[in-house]
Amino acid sequence: MKKHLLLIVLVVIIGALPCFLQYGDYLLMDDFFRQEIPFIMETKRMFSSGIPFWSWNTFFGDNFISSYGFYTLTSPFVWFNCLFPYKWLVHSLFLTLVLKYICTYLASRMFFRKMDVSEVNANIGGLLYAFSSYAISNSFYYHFFEPMIIFPILLVAIERFLRREEYNKTTLVLAAFLTVFINYYFAICSFIAAAMYVFCRIAFNKDRILLLKRAPLGILLIIIGILIDSFLLFPTASHLSGGARATQGILTGLDFTAVPFFIERLRTLFMLQPLEETTTLFQGTGFNSCSVTLPVLGIFLVFAYCWNYKRSWITGLIIVSLIAFLTPINTIFSLFTNPNYTRWAYALTLFLILASVKWMDLSQNKNPIALKSVFIYSFIAIGVFLFALWRGNGIEESINKLQFGAYTFLLFISLACLVAFVYTSFSKRVLLAGILICATFQMAIFNILRSDIGFSLASKKESQGMVKRYLVDKKLDRMSDDNFMRYRTAFEARYPNLGLLTNRPSVSTFHSVLNTNLYQFVTIADTANVIFWNAFVPNYYRRSFYALMSVKECVVYHDSLSNRVDEKMNYTRKSNSPGFTLYQNNDFIPMGFTYDTFISENTIDSLKNMTPQPDVPKVLLSHLVVPSSDKTTFAKLLKEANKVDLNANIDSIVACRQKYCSMSFEGTTSGFTSKIYLPKDNFVFYSVPADKGFSAYVDGIEVPIYKVNLGLSAISVPKGLHNVFFEFLPAGLKEGVVISVLSLLLLIIITYKEVRSSSNFYIT
Structure with missing residues (x-):
């Protein structure tokens, strides 16, 4: 042998x-470098964190146990x-x-x-x-x-x-x-x-x-x-x-x-x-x-x-x-x-x-x-x-x-x-x-x-040289965990999982275990502008989308297709390296900001059938989108918009959202912490999936999490300076652990009985 x-x-x-x-x-x-390598790198990072519950590098954050149980966990x-x-x-x-x-x-x-x-x-x-x-x-x-x-x-x-x-x-x-x-x-x-x-x-x-x-x-x-x-x-x-x-x-x-x-x-x-x-x-x-x-x-x-x-x-x-x-x-x-x-x-x-x-x-x-x-x-x-x-x-x-x-x-x-x-x-x-x-x-x-x-x-031009360009040349260093998750990065490149490789939460992810909470956001909010094939990959790079998702840095690879940028981006060049250019997004809004008005999801449903389709992310940035059943709740603090201005100026919208936003934000593998000052009671929006495993606390007091903007999160925060804390525990984990322990006890009993009766074993 x-x-x-x-x-x-x-x-x-x-x-x-x-x-x-x-x-x-x-x-x-393909999948070996698109998924397997970055997934293993993310698994290593999550294991080293000590509490491998929430992965910020997957989608806009995702349940690590459920997303990686099929692949690496x-x-x-x-x-x-x-x-x-x-x-x-x-x-x-x-x-x-x-x-x-x-x-x-x-x-x-x-x-x-x-x-x-x-x-x-x-x-x-x-x-x-x-x-x-x-x-x-x-x-x-x-x-x-x-x-x-x-x-x-x-x-x-x-x-x-x-x-x-x-x-x-x-x-x-x-x-x-x-x-x-x-x-x-x-x-x-x-x-x-x-x-x-x-x-x-x-x-x-x-x-x-x-x-x-x-x-x-x-x-x-x-x-x-x-x-x-x-x-x-x-x-x-x-x-x-x-x-x-x-x-x-x-x-x-x-x-x-x-x-x-x-x-x-x-x-x-x-x-x-x-x-x-x-x-x-x-x-x-x-x-x-x-x-x-x-x-x-x-x-x-x-x-x-x-x-x-x-x-x-x-x-x-x-x-x-x-x-x-x-x-x-x-x-x-x-x-x-x-x-x-x-x-x-x-x-x-x-x-x-x-x-x-x-x-x-x-x-x-x-x-x-x-x-x-x-x-x-x-x-x-x-x-x-x-x-x-x-x-x-x-x-x-x-x-x-x-x-x-x-x-x-x-x-x-x-x-x-x-x-x-x-x-x-x-x-x-x-x-x-x-x-x-x-x-x-x-x-x-x-x-x-x-x-x-x-x-x-094979003349597959869109894929030629991808392995060497993204993995072998290693043009962009991996971010250390000390500076982890205070904002998101956009990678304008053909390869969607660069965020996983470089330890930068990104707005594009290729992952076969689809995030349930983002399903509506991806398939309705930006139907014409997002490729959805077991992934979330922006097909066109828009200022409104980056602002909504708190993108601070943009890494533009020199292989990017020029037609994927459909409007002038509000960038400032930070550095230029062989193979890519690093930009700062001047439309950056720290994660955790407020709105003045809201609209119902029914309005978004009507917009998706328009031709050409309007800039839906800009609509989401202009007004907080809430389920029709929750209109009464949000009407207590926000005004309902009579109509949606599809031609609204993006600069003024971004300036309004930047006015009242988080003073600090830091993500962890079990949630995030945020500090924010509000001049009046309001709802604070976080572009975090409204996963049912999250619990939210304002100054240590638990508050309900509302599903807004087609799958993301908002909480009610009173006026003044407050500390916000989101804690994540995968839904079903407690029940699953209890059943696992009981089943393990049954196994111990079965093994004990077999040991006791070992002299009676025979082979037929």
């Missing part, structure tokens, strides 16, 4: 050379990265990538050994799983690896439970807990796949009645394991309810509108996948998470096993899994997201490998495969490949040529290794060499296509 671990390290290093030669580090385009690999200084983070990311491949190999190897696969073939199976197309082509989704590692462990726990091995109940509870803890969304995929596994395991077993009787207890133990995660699940559910993900409903695709996406997956059973799919069978779109191809073997040995062992439960599992994979049934794995996703492909991959290594174990050359079978398989694989290219549409010619060369090279390398494997009567050395060769080439090609070189060859 030590030899295999060394070979894994060697393959990953060689496969990463294209990135090291370009950047001196392991860096990739519960990842041991991220915890390891957080031990290093920020400047070493990229180096440590590659180290943890190597560790992930190793852990994936070890976890799957443990499962194959549990399934009575010989040690030699279990090692082969572990390598097939670790270097499957799913693993390689999803490596830039940093958080996709952990479910791959945990899923085989979950199946091992299920096997232990079915066989009544020692401490089987405790093991099953812990495995269920870890499955959810590591990634609560992927847990849906893992549990459904595990249910298919258990169904086939029981249905084809002669002792099915005995095994079936244990099913209710097993389900109860899994529920207990899930409930231990309540401290994470309750705040997350509270945060996401009513948001974009939840309100879009369950995207099933069962109306067969998504059938082309499901048919497209047929190709991934045969073909390697080094890049997100742009050459699909029927649609010009696709995702890395579709791929299940095994290095060298594909599903060749799977066919051999199923043909020779037709009544095996593994054959039944393969058939059930492929039906789920290739039909709209797949969508039960992808709730609340695109029906085209196949993020559970790691489970199918593991099942296919189980059949492959089982065949190698059981055949022992008694049922040798003729070379003609290899050629028939190769003919089918090449046919699917060519058919996919023929049916692919909406593809840039340069991408098509680029991918055609990569796919063709990898396909023929795989087939050549497969021929060599069969010709040498299934030599394990030949198969091992073939796996490593294919994995190395696929990883290297993937890293080329996912780098600046690949995007340049």
Whole structure:
């Protein structure tokens, strides 16, 4: 096994050379540098703060537990990265990538050994799983690896439970807990796949009645394991309810509108996948998470096993899994997201490998495969490949040529290794060499296509050089926590998460877990001027928007598109550096300011239908926008505006808002403090999401928080000098912690009983 671990390290290093030669580090385009790196940096900052509740660098501030539970919060690999200084983070990311491949190999190897696969073939199976197309082509989704590692462990726990091995109940509870803890969304995929596994395991077993009787207890133990995660699940559910993900409903695709996406997956059973799919069978779109191809073997040995062992439960599992994979049934794995996703492909991959290594174990050359079978398989694989290219549409010619060369090279390398494997009567050395060769080439090609070189060859002008410009050159230093969150910064650049990278609260964020409170603000308040694709990215930079959101500094990168500034900005240049210019926003209004008038949200609803759409942020800056149901409350201190002056002078509006505003403001990871003087009683507006986890205090006395300006906050403050304090505790956290503790006590009781009765354990 030590030899295999060394070979894994060697393959990953060689496969990463294209990135090291370009950047001196392991860096990739798209989500790896758009989300994964900045999210890990923010996680490290939040952990070091001591109270990781409120992240000012996410959106306009957001619930850290709920926003990062899907990505980084519960990842041991991220915890390891957080031990290093920020400047070493990229180096440590590659180290943890190597560790992930190793852990994936070890976890799957443990499962194959549990399934009575010989040690030699279990090692082969572990390598097939670790270097499957799913693993390689999803490596830039940093958080996709952990479910791959945990899923085989979950199946091992299920096997232990079915066989009544020692401490089987405790093991099953812990495995269920870890499955959810590591990634609560992927847990849906893992549990459904595990249910298919258990169904086939029981249905084809002669002792099915005995095994079936244990099913209710097993389900109860899994529920207990899930409930231990309540401290994470309750705040997350509270945060996401009513948001974009939840309100879009369950995207099933069962109306067969998504059938082309499901048919497209047929190709991934045969073909390697080094890049997100742009050459699909029927649609010009696709995702890395579709791929299940095994290095060298594909599903060749799977066919051999199923043909020779037709009544095996593994054959039944393969058939059930492929039906789920290739039909709209797949969508039960992808709730609340695109029906085209196949993020559970790691489970199918593991099942296919189980059949492959089982065949190698059981055949022992008694049922040798003729070379003609290899050629028939190769003919089918090449046919699917060519058919996919023929049916692919909406593809840039340069991408098509680029991918055609990569796919063709990898396909023929795989087939050549497969021929060599069969010709040498299934030599394990030949198969091992073939796996490593294919994995190395696929990883290297993937890293080329996912780098600046690949995007340049693909003529994606908007993305060329982004990794080098924003991550390698490091033109803007990271702000220290000592000067943190007194104002916001605007980054006028193509890259939306520069605030996370540089520790500057920004007005543009790319984050897939959408902020529920900002949903109305983004989709209604500035519909024509904001791109909303799992992100908040101003499409045009307006003085009114920056003033409303308390932007003090503007970093204008020299790659910015000039048409993204639709009016003259009120800037003063502070410094000019290679690659960007730093400006001071003269329209800056400290966070926490007052209004004289208000309007109802109904007025904003009428404005959004106007053509051309008016400057809605300027309207929000002119008048406090309140829900119609709260008009009576705000009428006590403010006048209701009779009409909205769409041509009002922005200079005079800003001057009015700057007249009475906070004397000081400082954000923390548990809220913020503010000091303000008012000549009369008034409502003070803070451009902070009106999250239900906030509590507000004026001079230590709690006051209600009102939802204004389509999702932001305001409180009532009496005249005079006052200290304002907002304290954040994630909604649902207390209840979740209580349930987690009670569930943990149940686990302790279960473990205690198993220890007491350990002498009665037996294996069936």
